[in-house]
Amino acid sequence: MPNQDPAERRVVVTGPPRRTRPASGYYRPRTEIDEQTTLGHTYVRSLMRSQLRAAMAVVAVLGLLIGPLPLLFATMPDSDRLEWTVLGFCLYPPLVLLARWYVRRAERNERDFVRLVEDQDR
Amino acid sequence: MNENLAVPAVALVVLATVFVGAFGLRISRTTSDFYVASRTVGPRLNAAAISGEYLSAASFLGIAGLVLVQGPDMLWYPVGYTAGYLVLLLFVAAPLRRSGAYTLPDFAEARLASSAVRRLAGAFVVGVGWLYLLPQLQGAGLTLTVLTGAPDWLGGVIVAVVVVAIVAAGGMRSITFVQAFQYWLKLTALLVPALFLVVAWQGDGAPHHAFDEPAAFREQRSVRVDDGLDLRLERPLTVTVSGTVDGRPHEDQQLRLFAGTHRIEAGTQLTFAEGAAVPEAERDGDGGLSPSQAESRGERPLYATYGLILATFLGTMGLPHVVVRFYTSPHGVAARRTTVAVLGLIGAFYLLPPVYGALGRLYAPELTLTGDADAAVLLLPERMIGGLGGDLLGALIAGGAFAAFLSTASGLTMAVAGVLTQDVLPSRGVRHFRLGTLLAMAVPLAASALVGGLPVADAVGLAFAVSASSFCPLLVLGIWWRRLTPQGAAAGMLVGGGSALLAVAATMAGFPGTGALHALLAWPALWSVPLGFLTMILVSLATPSRVPAGTAAILARFHLPEELAGGQVRPEVKA
Numbered sequence: 283m284p285n286q287d288p289a290e291r292r293v294v295v296t297g298p299p300r301r302t303r304p305a306s307g308y309y310r311p312r313t314e315i316d317e318q319t320t321l322g323h324t325y326v327r328s329l330m331r332s333q334l335r336a337a338m339a340v341v342a343v344l345g346l347l348i349g350p351l352p353l354l355f356a357t358m359p360d361s362d363r364l365e366w367t368v369l370g371f372c373l374y375p376p377l378v379l380l381a382r383w384y385v386r387r388a389e390r391n392e393r394d395f396v397r398l399v400e401d402q403d404r
Numbered sequence: 405m406n407e408n409l410a411v412p413a414v415a416l417v418v419l420a421t422v423f424v425g426a427f428g429l430r431i432s433r434t435t436s437d438f439y440v441a442s443r444t445v446g447p448r449l450n451a452a453a454i455s456g457e458y459l460s461a462a463s464f465l466g467i468a469g470l471v472l473v474q475g476p477d478m479l480w481y482p483v484g485y486t487a488g489y490l491v492l493l494l495f496v497a498a499p500l501r502r503s504g505a506y507t508l509p510d511f512a513e514a515r516l517a518s519s520a521v522r523r524l525a526g527a528f529v530v531g532v533g534w535l536y537l538l539p540q541l542q543g544a545g546l547t548l549t550v551l552t553g554a555p556d557w558l559g560g561v562i563v564a565v566v567v568v569a570i571v572a573a574g575g576m577r578s579i580t581f582v583q584a585f586q587y588w589l590k591l592t593a594l595l596v597p598a599l600f601l602v603v604a605w606q607g608d609g610a611p612h613h614a615f616d617e618p619a620a621f622r623e624q625r626s627v628r629v630d631d632g633l634d635l636r637l638e639r640p641l642t643v644t645v646s647g648t649v650d651g652r653p654h655e656d657q658q659l660r661l662f663a664g665t666h667r668i669e670a671g672t673q674l675t676f677a678e679g680a681a682v683p684e685a686e687r688d689g690d691g692g693l694s695p696s697q698a699e700s701r702g703e704r705p706l707y708a709t710y711g712l713i714l715a716t717f718l719g720t721m722g723l724p725h726v727v728v729r730f731y732t733s734p735h736g737v738a739a740r741r742t743t744v745a746v747l748g749l750i751g752a753f754y755l756l757p758p759v760y761g762a763l764g765r766l767y768a769p770e771l772t773l774t775g776d777a778d779a780a781v782l783l784l785p786e787r788m789i790g791g792l793g794g795d796l797l798g799a800l801i802a803g804g805a806f807a808a809f810l811s812t813a814s815g816l817t818m819a820v821a822g823v824l825t826q827d828v829l830p831s832r833g834v835r836h837f838r839l840g841t842l843l844a845m846a847v848p849l850a851a852s853a854l855v856g857g858l859p860v861a862d863a864v865g866l867a868f869a870v871s872a873s874s875f876c877p878l879l880v881l882g883i884w885w886r887r888l889t890p891q892g893a894a895a896g897m898l899v900g901g902g903s904a905l906l907a908v909a910a911t912m913a914g915f916p917g918t919g920a921l922h923a924l925l926a927w928p929a930l931w932s933v934p935l936g937f938l939t940m941i942l943v944s945l946a947t948p949s950r951v952p953a954g955t956a957a958i959l960a961r962f963h964l965p966e967e968l969a970g971g972q973v974r975p976e977v978k979a
Contacts, residue, residue, distance in 0.1 A: 322960070323956050323960075326956070326959065326960045326963060326964065329964070330884065330959070330963050333963065334884060337494035337495055340490070340494055341491070341494060344487065344490065344491075348483075348487070348713065352480075352706055352709040352710060352713070353706070355477075356705065356706050362475070362476060365476040365477070365479070366476045366479070366758070366762065369476055369479035369480060369483055369758075370476070370479055370755070370758035370759075370762075371755060371758070373483050373486075373487075374483075374486060374751035374752075374754065374755065375751075377486055377487055377490050377747055377751060378744070378747050378748050378751055380490060381489075381490050381493055381743065381744045381747045382744055384493065384494060385493070385740045385741060385743075385744050388498070388740060389737060389740070392737075392965040393965075395964075395965065396965055396967060396968060399968060
């Protein structure tokens with residue numbers, strides 16, 4: 283059919299979009315992770331470790347902040363007014379700030395990890 | 405309290421709850437809607453819902469009452485309830501959402517590939533849920549009695565019926581709207597009267613001695629002692645007595661009581677002079693709805709405080725109605741952000757109960773003697789402002805208190821019903837979910853009728869201690885430790901949670917009355933949490949061959965951001 287308009291022959295193909303992957307390259311962490319290789323596990327482990335480190339840092343700050351307070355209130359004379367102020371009103375802002383710091387940190391860890399994996403995929 | 409206003413306020417809250425629930429019903433169609441609102445709840449709505457669900461009667465009424473009676477040490481409760489969410493955020497929030505499980509038993513099964521561990525976790529969820537539902541129902545009864553003089557089973561029955569209707573009809577989607585609405589209702593109901601009360605306090609010359617120990621009477625005040633109690637005096641005290649003190653009857657006589665303990669019989673009227681110190685009372689039976697265990701605090705205050713801190717910090721993550729909420733977030737990042745918003749909302753709310761506690765010490769110190777300390781929040785507007793304004797504010801608070809019972813009870817019922825439907829009843833359809841709802845509420849309602857006089861409050865502390873020593877190790881080790889085995893998890897839950905349960909049960913039954921052993925048993929978290937962790941770790945290490953085969957893949961799914969997790973993630977629509 284020599285004189286046919288090429289536009290009529292065009293066919294629309296539907297289907298889930300497929301991510302294009304390079305055909306070559308030995309270091310491909312995404313595949314390594316998907317396929318459960320030792321190298322993939324090492325990647326996951328490194329992410330877990332960085333997330334755990336962030337969490338432990340916040341726990342340490344929380345422990346240092348909260349831990350000594352009951353002792354302080356018990357040993358200090360006339361600590362009642364201080365106890366009212368600290369426990370009633372002053373502890374909540376630091377708790378929220380710690381949470382916000384952790385979330386920012388955890389999300390950055392994840393972004394860094396995704397970038398690491400995808401950069402090497404390419 | 406003027407019941408002509410309080411009753412319509414409570415009725416209005418109940419109606420509004422049903423109405424908002426019906427709104428959710430119209431868009432709740434599938435089984436997934438039922439259990440997890442199809443996982444499309446955005447952070448802001450979800451955070452308000454979580455906070456609304458979490459702030460129970462113990463927070464709304466109990467903390468102010470505890471502070472009134474026992475002083476600022478009790479402010480550790482709200483701090484612990486809030487910090488518990490921080491700990492949950494750090495170790496659990498995002499991985500729990502990414503685990504893709506519906507309930508805590510689902511999590512246990514997905515992580516450990518063992519149906520035995522699943523059933524054990526299910527049993528603990530149902531147990532902790534029922535323990536926590538009991539004080540909600542009894543608290544509702546108490547509030548309605550204080551407000552209107554209604555028989556004390558009525559409030560519990562009202563709460564039970566409304567909650568079963570909403571949960572059975574609309575499931576999680578409808579509950580989400582109800583909870584979010586109730587957070588704002590509770591905040592308003594406590595904030596607006598607090599502002600008026602603080603203005604009234606300013607107008608009164610802003611007296612400061614609320615923070616002094618012990619609290620003192622500001623004016624001559626008569627107190628009727630309804631239950632017999634032991635009065636402990638540090639200094640001699642002069643009171644006018646009509647009734648029986650130390651076994652001797654008096655009729656409107658001025659009496660000088662010496663330092664030491666004095667027995668006041670029920671029905672005695674005591675009149676204190678202006679400026680007299682409020683004596684410490686030891687009650688026969690504690691009817692409060694707040695976590696009490698007061699006796700042991702006197703003996704081991706420091707140990708008790710640390711026990712309380714550990715139980716609340718680590719127990720929050722295992723409460724069944726808290727955990728089930730995280731499955732409704734669309735993804736792990738949203739789950740984290742939701743938790744931060746929850747911390748802000750809960751923290752803002754908890755600024756208010758101390759205000760009521762302090763004002764209660766100033767204006768209603770005699771509540772420590774009558775055993776109605778939990779009513780302090782309800783009574784303050786009438787006491788400080790009076791007139792129609794005081795009545796209106798009191799009615800607002802009453803409505804908020806009922807919202808507190810309704811929201812926590814519906815969340816707990818939801819969680820317990822989910823477990824019952826999936827693990828006990830034969831099929832998983834919506835009809836069986838409704839049957840599960842009925843069952844989830846019937847048991848605690850029957851129990852509250854049976855054990856009427858039990859110190860309900862201890863059930864809240866017990867729930868936190870049991871959750872901290874069973875679910876906290878399971879979640880933390882399950883998410884962060886590769887070598888956890890089903891055997892280790894089961895042993896840890898049984899030893900940690902079981903020993904905490906036995907310890908507090910022994911305390912409630914009155915076993916060893918005093919001494920160090922008593923304090924250890926009344927505040928088990930300090931030893932039962934490490935015991936749970938240690939058992940779980942040691943038994944897991946002893947059974948290394950039983951580590952589930954897919955552990956590495958499961959942990960990868962818990963921790964990898966969604967865009968990397970094996971293509972199983974689709975973009976999801978926000979609610």
